[in-house]
Amino acid sequence: MTVSIVVVSHSENIADGAAELAAQMAPDVLVLTAGGTADGRIGTSLEKVLAALDHAAGGDGTVILTDLGSAVMTAESALEFAEDPAGVLLADAPLVEGLVAASVAAQGGADVQAVKRAAEAVRGPSQNSGPPPQREVSEGSVTGQGPDFTGDFELINQAGMHARPAAKIAGGLSALDAEVTVNGVDGASMTALMTLAAGKGSVLHVEARGVDAERAVNYVGGLVQAGFGEP
Amino acid sequence: MVLDVNWAVKWLTLCAQAMAEHRVELIELDRAIGDSDHGENMDRGFQAVLDKLAEAPPATPGAALKLAAMTLMSKVGGAAGPLYGTAFLRAAGTMGDAAEIDPAGWAAAVSAARDGIVARGKAEPGDKTMVDAWAPAADAAKAAADTGGPEVLSVLVAAAEAAEAGAVATDPLVARKGRASYLGERSAGHRDPGAASSALILRAAVGAAA
Numbered sequence: 001m002t003v004s005i006v007v008v009s010h011s012e013n014i015a016d017g018a019a020e021l022a023a024q025m026a027p028d029v030l031v032l033t034a035g036g037t038a039d040g041r042i043g044t045s046l047e048k049v050l051a052a053l054d055h056a057a058g059g060d061g062t063v064i065l066t067d068l069g070s071a072v073m074t075a076e077s078a079l080e081f082a083e084d085p086a087g088v089l090l091a092d093a094p095l096v097e098g099l100v101a102a103s104v105a106a107q108g109g110a111d112v113q114a115v116k117r118a119a120e121a122v123r124g125p126s127q128n129s130g131p132p133p134q135r136e137v138s139e140g141s142v143t144g145q146g147p148d149f150t151g152d153f154e155l156i157n158q159a160g161m162h163a164r165p166a167a168k169i170a171g172g173l174s175a176l177d178a179e180v181t182v183n184g185v186d187g188a189s190m191t192a193l194m195t196l197a198a199g200k201g202s203v204l205h206v207e208a209r210g211v212d213a214e215r216a217v218n219y220v221g222g223l224v225q226a227g228f229g230e231p
Numbered sequence: 232m233v234l235d236v237n238w239a240v241k242w243l244t245l246c247a248q249a250m251a252e253h254r255v256e257l258i259e260l261d262r263a264i265g266d267s268d269h270g271e272n273m274d275r276g277f278q279a280v281l282d283k284l285a286e287a288p289p290a291t292p293g294a295a296l297k298l299a300a301m302t303l304m305s306k307v308g309g310a311a312g313p314l315y316g317t318a319f320l321r322a323a324g325t326m327g328d329a330a331e332i333d334p335a336g337w338a339a340a341v342s343a344a345r346d347g348i349v350a351r352g353k354a355e356p357g358d359k360t361m362v363d364a365w366a367p368a369a370d371a372a373k374a375a376a377d378t379g380g381p382e383v384l385s386v387l388v389a390a391a392e393a394a395e396a397g398a399v400a401t402d403p404l405v406a407r408k409g410r411a412s413y414l415g416e417r418s419a420g421h422r423d424p425g426a427a428s429s430a431l432i433l434r435a436a437v438g439a440a441a
Contacts, residue, residue, distance in 0.1 A: 069408075077313040
């Protein structure tokens with residue numbers, strides 16, 4: 001079971017197209033669409049959003065992504081009416097980039113909060129409101145004194161760090177209980193990884209803190225050394 | 232005159248009439264600074280409200296407004312759907328199961344509607360939105376209810392007149408919220424369509440009591 005995602009757009013075509021794009025990178029994630037009005041016009045419909053939320057209910061939670069302003073308002077109204085709003089989060093993120101990042105995180109097994117964060121991280125930390133979420137640190141682990149595990153891995157695949165490898169790394173790391181940076185950027189953020197523009201032969205320096213730190217470093221190392229399954 | 236369920240149904244019926252009559256005018260206003268669908272959306276939304284009222288006649292003013300809220304949220308399509316839906320829903324909340332609304336009750340309903348619109352749309356007075364009609368209407372209704380007697384008509388009139396003046400006052404403003412804000416300075420010189428339809432709604436509340 002993974003977190004499901006609801007796309008609320010003014011246009012049925014935009015909602016369906018965005019969901020199609022997400023499905024390419026996250027085939028196992030339930031992405032439901034509420035695009036356009038009930039009679040096929042441009043606009044948003046409370047009925048459609050409620051129907052999508054109803055369909056999505058019963059899983060590990062739902063994250064809503066929206067396009068223009070009134071889609072946000074319709075989604076917020078839907079939350080006022082929803083049966084179980086606790087499991088439903090509204091992400092403040094650009095629709096297409098946010099949806100891809102959220103889907104990839106959900107595909108990797110991230111929980112509903114982490115999926116929302118993944119969507120919102122595409123804006124970059126400078127535009128996020130409020131402090132970053134605090135992670136619980138398990139007893140006995142040492143923090144503030146450097147990473148628990150590190151690794152350096154050379155990219156061997158021809159294309160280097162492009163969208164699919166970034167999605168694989170970010171998706172898997174989202175599901176682990178570890179703070180991971182790759183060459184200084186958030187390893188759980190697909191878009192941050194892509195901004196590294198790391199080509200073949202580049203070395204990825206991975207630093208991880210937290211319970212799953214060792215697994216996280218091994219996960220990235222395994223992917224990189226296997227060339228992400230690419231030539 | 233008492234504001235009972237018959238008044239509430241007549242109010243919503245007059246809203247539907249006003250939206251049909253001013254459909255083209257609202258479309259023109261929205262074409263200038265928005266996406267030109269406001270008149271169409273409001274007309275369709277309130278026609279759907281009429282259908283629902285006929286299907287399931289409400290027992291109280293609050294029930295009538297709640298039914299209107301749900302219908303507008305589902306049928307309007309544009310931003311006005313969730314905004315007016317929230318406004319009517321919050322107003323209905325102040326009325327509860329009451330059979331009649333007194334002057335203070337109407338003032339409370341308009342204030343709650345304004346608060347709902349502000350909460351949903353995150354707009355402030357002066358942003359060139361429907362808040363510019365509802366905020367002065369809420370203040371005027373409260374002032375009239377506080378100083379007036381038991382006669383409710385004067386409170387309805389005070390809200391409607393303040394909303395109309397507020398709508399006119401949006402003409403020179405530069406939009407800071409909604410689709411018109413993409414136009415920046417070019418949005419000045421046009422009346423905000425949402426403020427205009429808000430004034431029609433509050434004027435219809437007077438007509439229903441006349």
